[in-house]
Amino acid sequence: MEWKIPKAAKVYEAYSAIADERIIMHENWAEAVSSDGSKKYEIVWDQNTYASSDNASYWQKTLGYPLLAVLMLQGRLTYDPAIAEQFKGIPWKKINKEYKNDYDLAAASVLQTMQDPQRLQESAEQIIKQCEQLDLNYKRKLNKAK
Secondary structure, three states: OOOEOOOHHHHHHHHHHHHOOOEEEOOOEEEEEOOOOOOEEEEEEEOOEEEEOOHHHHHHOEOOHHHHHHHHHOOOOOOOHHHHHOOOOOOHHHHHHHOOOOHHHHHHHHHHOOOOHHHHHHHHHHHHHHHHHOOOEEOOOOOOOO
16 A cells, blocks of 8 residues: 555544535545635545545645545445544644644543543554555545546
């Protein structure tokens, strides 16, 4: 796989994006809206080749939360919708800013407030293991099919 594996924090952000219905799926592309609504990201795919305009995906070749959410919605990553629902309404952009973009600390602060954080961590670990098994190609930019 050409993509770098994400940290658990990005899985939690993907859960929030799904629970908040901030991912709009189309035939070969999707749009993701940030938790505060200030940014929009475009995810495009052609078979096993994916591109995403979020910073982690575009610049670092890491599966960013918008792309993770798309892979979950496509069924390429198996997730529990009930777990995703627990992340509904979390203002990740604000929390990440409070923790100076230390995503691990930000995620830990969120997990402290939730019931059964160990179950949530295990769920994220399962997603990460699935990411390691994916055969996805990286492309910085893909055009949407017309």
